[in-house]
Amino acid sequence: MYQWSFVSSVAVALAMLAGCGETRPATPAIPPPATVNGKATLSDDEWRARLTPLAYAVLREKQTELAFTGRYDKHYEPGVYRCAGCNNVLFSSKHKFDSRTGWPSFTEPAASESIYTHSTDREAVLCARCDGHLGHVFPDGPPPGGLRYCINSAALRFEAAN
Numbered sequence: 001m002y003q004w005s006f007v008s009s010v011a012v013a014l015a016m017l018a019g020c021g022e023t024r025p026a027t028p029a030i031p032p033p034a035t036v037n038g039k040a041t042l043s044d045d046e047w048r049a050r051l052t053p054l055a056y057a058v059l060r061e062k063q064t065e066l067a068f069t070g071r072y073d074k075h076y077e078p079g080v081y082r083c084a085g086c087n088n089v090l091f092s093s094k095h096k097f098d099s100r101t102g103w104p105s106f107t108e109p110a111a112s113e114s115i116y117t118h119s120t121d122r123e124a125v126l127c128a129r130c131d132g133h134l135g136h137v138f139p140d141g142p143p144p145g146g147l148r149y150c151i152n153s154a155a156l157r158f159e160a161a162n
């Protein structure tokens with residue numbers, strides 16, 4: 001018992017050290033939800049149980065994380081960004097750029113079928129598999145496409161390239 005709690009304490013200390021410089025803890029990896037016709041169909045209670053409070057607020061309640069607070073704002077490692085709700089591959093580091101807006105920004109999705117957009121007052125970006133709210137797309141991105149997908153870090157989970 002004593003040994004186990006010591007090992008746990010060391011693990012926690014190492015995790016804290018490894019987390020230095022990160023403003024928020026990583027979104028935990030979760031198994032993808034079951035899908036029907038390619039769509040994740042979970043109840044509100046199931047989403048609440050799966051997601052961190054912040055990820056729930058963004059993905060299910062369409063809220064926006066504070067600028068410059070997200071884990072992936074200044075993150076440029078090679079890899080892919082998956083949906084924090086359903087594991088769908090949404091964006092690639094190849095299309096990430098520094099927009100200096102305080103949110104992770106991409107010029108295009110990893111694949112056109114990964115996401116869809118919905119126009120209200122702004123053009124919202126949603127995950128095609130779970131309908132999770134990811135952020136918005138604006139027409140002020142760099143050439144040639146001219147688009148800026150402004151995405152909440154809390155809606156994403158990064159997976160490094162091998």
Ligand SMILES: [Zn+2]
Nearest residue numbers: 083086127130
């Ligand atoms: Zn999703």
